[in-house]
Amino acid sequence: MIFLGAIVLTVCAFISRVDCAAAGDWCYHLPTCNDTTWPKTFAKYCDGSRQSPININTQAAKKDSNLTEFTFIKFNSATALKTFENTGKTVKVLLESGIQISGGGLSEVYDSLQFHLHWGNGSSIPGSEHTVDGKRYPMEMHIVNAKSSYNGNTTQAVGDSTGLAALGFFIEEMSGSETGKPESWKKLTKYLANITTKGQTFTIPSGISLDDLLVGVNRSIYYRYLGSLTTPACNEAVVWTVFKEPIKVSKDLIDLFSTTVHINDTSSPFMTDVFRNIQPDLTVTKSSASTTCYSLGLMVLSLALWKNY
Numbered sequence: 001m002i003f004l005g006a007i008v009l010t011v012c013a014f015i016s017r018v019d020c021a022a023a024g025d026w027c028y029h030l031p032t033c034n035d036t037t038w039p040k041t042f043a044k045y046c047d048g049s050r051q052s053p054i055n056i057n058t059q060a061a062k063k064d065s066n067l068t069e070f071t072f073i074k075f076n077s078a079t080a081l082k083t084f085e086n087t088g089k090t091v092k093v094l095l096e097s098g099i100q101i102s103g104g105g106l107s108e109v110y111d112s113l114q115f116h117l118h119w120g121n122g123s124s125i126p127g128s129e130h131t132v133d134g135k136r137y138p139m140e141m142h143i144v145n146a147k148s149s150y151n152g153n154t155t156q157a158v159g160d161s162t163g164l165a166a167l168g169f170f171i172e173e174m175s176g177s178e179t180g181k182p183e184s185w186k187k188l189t190k191y192l193a194n195i196t197t198k199g200q201t202f203t204i205p206s207g208i209s210l211d212d213l214l215v216g217v218n219r220s221i222y223y224r225y226l227g228s229l230t231t232p233a234c235n236e237a238v239v240w241t242v243f244k245e246p247i248k249v250s251k252d253l254i255d256l257f258s259t260t261v262h263i264n265d266t267s268s269p270f271m272t273d274v275f276r277n278i279q280p281d282l283t284v285t286k287s288s289a290s291t292t293c294y295s296l297g298l299m300v301l302s303l304a305l306w307k308n309y
C-alpha cells in the first residue's frame, strides 16, 4: 500500500495540483479516481453484487403488501436542519437528533442522520443516481437513516445488511418560467453561497423542515430494493426506498448547485456530475399504494373478452 501510494504521488507531482486526487481518495471527475476505478481501488465492496444506484424497471417491479405507509417522526420540525457542509463531493445537511422513520416495510425504527444531494450540470444535464425506465432526473436527494439500535454508530450500521435505510427523492424542473420556487428550496439554496469551498460549514437558521423540502411528493408510492452506498466504500448495507413522484424545483435554483460550490478552493472546478453510474439490475418491489397500470391495449382486449362472455 505504501509503495502504491508513492507511485500515485509521484504521478501527481507532474499533473496540476487542483486536478490530482490524493492516494486512496476517490472522485467523480477524473479518469484516475472516477467511479470506473472504484471496483479496483475499493475492491472490498464496490465490485459486489448488490451495488447502487440502479435503473428501476417499473414494469418488472412487483407489488409487495409489506410495503405499507411510513411514519415520519419530526419531519415537520423547523429546526431539523443543523449544518450545511461542502464535503468536496456533495453538499450535506446534518439533522438534529430525534428525527426518525418507521413503517414502510422496515424492520425497526431508523434515526435520520443527514441528507445530501446528487446532480449533473444545471437542469439540462441530469445527474440523479437512480434512473426510472432509463430516465435520469436533474437531481436526487438522499436522506440517510441508521437503525436506532446502533445509536448513531455508523460503523456498526454499515456492518449490517439492513443497517441503513436511504430515502431517495428525485428533483425535477418545475414547469413554467417561475423562479425561486418552492420557498423551502429557495431558502436552502441561498446558503450554498456560504459553503463555496471544500470543508466549509454553515449553521442553518431555523425555518426549513424536511416536510417543507419534500413538498408535493406522495410518500405512499415508492420502490424498494436492497443495495449499497453509492460512494466508496460502497458497503452493501442499505435498504433503498426511491419515491416515484419528484420534488418540483424551479430551474434557477437547480442551476445554483453546479454554479456555486467548488470541489476544493475557489480556483478549483465547480462541483458538477456528482453521481455514480448505474450498476447491474437488482430485484425491485413497489409499495401497495402504487397503482397497477394496464395498457390501453390490454384494457380494450379484456373489455372485448368480457363482451364475448
Ligand SMILES: *[C@@H]1O[C@H](CO)[C@@H](O)[C@H](O)[C@H]1NC(C)=O
Residues within 6 Å of the ligand: 017, 018, 019, 020, 021, 022, 264, 265
Ligand atoms: C485544495 O485546496 C487547498 C487550499 O488551497 C490546497 O492546499 C490543496 O492542495 C488543494 N487540493 C487539491 C487536491 O488540489
Ligand SMILES: *[C@@H]1O[C@H](CO)[C@@H](O)[C@H](O)[C@H]1NC(C)=O
Residues within 6 Å of the ligand: 028, 029, 030, 031, 032, 034, 035, 036, 037
Ligand atoms: C472515468 O474514467 C475512465 C477511465 O478510468 C474514463 O474512460 C472515463 O472517461 C472517465 N469518465 C469521466 C466522466 O471522467
Ligand SMILES: *[C@@H]1O[C@H](CO)[C@@H](O)[C@H](O)[C@H]1NC(C)=O
Residues within 6 Å of the ligand: 064, 065, 066
Ligand atoms: C412480508 O412480511 C412477512 C412477515 O414479516 C414475511 O414473512 C414475508 O416474507 C414478507 N413478504 C415479502 C414479499 O417480503
Ligand SMILES: *[C@@H]1O[C@H](CO)[C@@H](O)[C@H](O)[C@H]1NC(C)=O
Residues within 6 Å of the ligand: 121, 122, 272
Ligand atoms: C457545465 O455547464 C457549463 C455551462 O453550460 C459549461 O460551461 C461547463 O463546461 C460544464 N461543465 C462540465 C464539467 O461539463
Ligand SMILES: *[C@@H]1O[C@H](CO)[C@@H](O)[C@H](O)[C@H]1NC(C)=O
Residues within 6 Å of the ligand: 153, 154, 155, 156
Ligand atoms: C462504534 O462501534 C464500534 C464497533 O462496535 C466500536 O469499535 C466503536 O468504538 C464505536 N464508535 C463509537 C463512536 O462509539
Ligand SMILES: *[C@@H]1O[C@H](CO)[C@@H](O)[C@H](O)[C@H]1NC(C)=O
Residues within 6 Å of the ligand: 193, 194
Ligand atoms: C452567507 O453568505 C452571504 C452571501 O455571500 C453573506 O452575505 C452572509 O453574510 C453569509 N452569512 C454568514 C453567516 O456567513
Ligand SMILES: *[C@@H]1O[C@H](CO)[C@@H](O)[C@H](O)[C@H]1NC(C)=O
Residues within 6 Å of the ligand: 218, 219, 220, 221, 289, 290, 291
Ligand atoms: C397518495 O397516493 C395514494 C395511492 O394512489 C392515494 O390513495 C392517496 O390519496 C395519495 N395521497 C395524497 C396525499 O395525495
Ligand SMILES: [Zn+2]
Residues within 6 Å of the ligand: 116, 117, 118, 142, 230
Ligand atoms: Zn447519496
